[in-house]
Amino acid sequence: ARTPVTVTVTGAAGQIGYALLFRIASGQLLGADTPVKLRLLEIPQGVKAAEGTAMELDDCAFPLLRSIDIHDDPRHGFDGANVALLVGARPRTKGMERGDLLEANGGIFKPQGQAINEVAADDIRVLVVGNPANTNALIARAAAPDVPADRFTAMTRLDHNRAITQLAKKLDAPVSEVKKLTIWGNHSATQYPDVFHAEVRGENAAAAVNDEAWLNDTFIPTVAKRGAAIIEARGASSAASAANAAIDHVHDWVNGTPEGDWTSAGIVSDGSYGVPEGLISSFPVVSRNGRWEIVQGLEINEFSRTRIDASVAELIEERDAVQKLGLI
Numbered sequence: 001a002r003t004p005v006t007v008t009v010t011g012a013a014g015q016i017g018y019a020l021l022f023r024i025a026s027g028q029l030l031g032a033d034t035p036v037k038l039r040l041l042e043i044p045q046g047v048k049a050a051e052g053t054a055m056e057l058d059d060c061a062f063p064l065l066r067s068i069d070i071h072d073d074p075r076h077g078f079d080g081a082n083v084a085l086l087v088g089a090r091p092r093t094k095g096m097e098r099g100d101l102l103e104a105n106g107g108i109f110k111p112q113g114q115a116i117n118e119v120a121a122d123d124i125r126v127l128v129v130g131n132p133a134n135t136n137a138l139i140a141r142a143a144a145p146d147v148p149a150d151r152f153t154a155m156t157r158l159d160h161n162r163a164i165t166q167l168a169k170k171l172d173a174p175v176s177e178v179k180k181l182t183i184w185g186n187h188s189a190t191q192y193p194d195v196f197h198a199e200v201r202g203e204n205a206a207a208a209v210n211d212e213a214w215l216n217d218t219f220i221p222t223v224a225k226r227g228a229a230i231i232e233a234r235g236a237s238s239a240a241s242a243a244n245a246a247i248d249h250v251h252d253w254v255n256g257t258p259e260g261d262w263t264s265a266g267i268v269s270d271g272s273y274g275v276p277e278g279l280i281s282s283f284p285v286v287s288r289n290g291r292w293e294i295v296q297g298l299e300i301n302e303f304s305r306t307r308i309d310a311s312v313a314e315l316i317e318e319r320d321a322v323q324k325l326g327l328i
């Protein structure tokens with residue numbers, strides 16, 4: 001068996017944490033031959049519930065699970081971490097302005113970034129799930145100057161997976177026949193799910209759909225507002241599907257994406273496709289040798305350009321706001 005990998009999960013006592021931890025411990029994150037050491041990070045009020053989850057993890061007797069440690073101090077929670085899933089965040093509450101939300105989350109992601117900088121393993125990979133995910137990732141990254149910038153990512157894989165299923169249903173195809181779909185921009189209502197380069201059963205998806213009104217009035221809003229639709233139906237926000245997307249993201253990052261396909265992830269922009277350098281924006285990406293690479297050379301039509309630019313404009317606003325707050 002390989003050397004154990006240390007995985008830190010923040011917000012471990014929350015609903016995504018509950019859906020995520022059992023899958024990590026069973027080997028679905030890193031593979032069936034990689035032992036896992038779990039480190040759960042919570043706020044003090046969350047520690048007792050995290051202990052309960054740890055009891056249940058014990059009761060599964062997962063062969064790959066080597067240890068579980070619970071912490072409320074990031075300097076201990078990220079100690080030796082190879083993978084960090086930053087799930088815990090401050091949700092928007094009634095009457096909260098966007099600036100207040102960014103500031104409250106800065107109070108979480110800045111110290112977590114600093115702790116990652118100080119105590120995580122040299123090969124640390126970070127996935128930010130907690131919203132606003134892209135900008136929280138930007139804050140954590142800025143607080144960790146000694147960690148290569150490309151180790152900080154934000155999750156848009158749930159949006160990606162949602163878009164695959166909507167497109168598959170429209171064309172009456174199995175999801176396994178949908179390739180090369182892209183989520184661009186921010187993980188928010190402005191995100192742009194792009195089917196113009198996607199393939200369904202080997203054919204161009206936009207041509208197969210051949211219905212711009214469906215794209216504009218049904219597909220894009222269904223994907224972008226899916227989170228709200230889940231809350232409306234379930235009375236609680238997406239949890240198992242969010243955990244599933246986090247597993248997919250890290251699994252592909254570590255093991256590589258399949259040939260002939262790509263996925264979507266929020267990664268630090270190198271200026272590709274007119275997205276300002278340094279922003280954490282969602283792109284079409286492949287993973288090769290353990291690193292995300294942006295798929296290059298795609299032609300961006302007018303329909304896509306307007307929508308990518310709108311989402312990127314929102315990311316710029318968020319970046320400028322956290323810059324003003326001294327968070328980056």
Ligand code: NAX
Nearest residue numbers: 011013014015016041042043046088089130131155158242
């Ligand atoms: P819950 O409220 O169930 O759990 C959050 C947990 O985080 C709580 O146990 C809380 O005590 C803990 N926490 C808060 N501050 C912390 C800190 N500083 N350190 C460690 N733990 C801390 O939320 P849940 O439904 O699990 O969602 C978690 C986050 O994921 C939210 O921000 C949510 O908006 C976000 N999501 C992101 C998605 C994405 O696609 N990127 C989709 C799903 C989800 O909405």
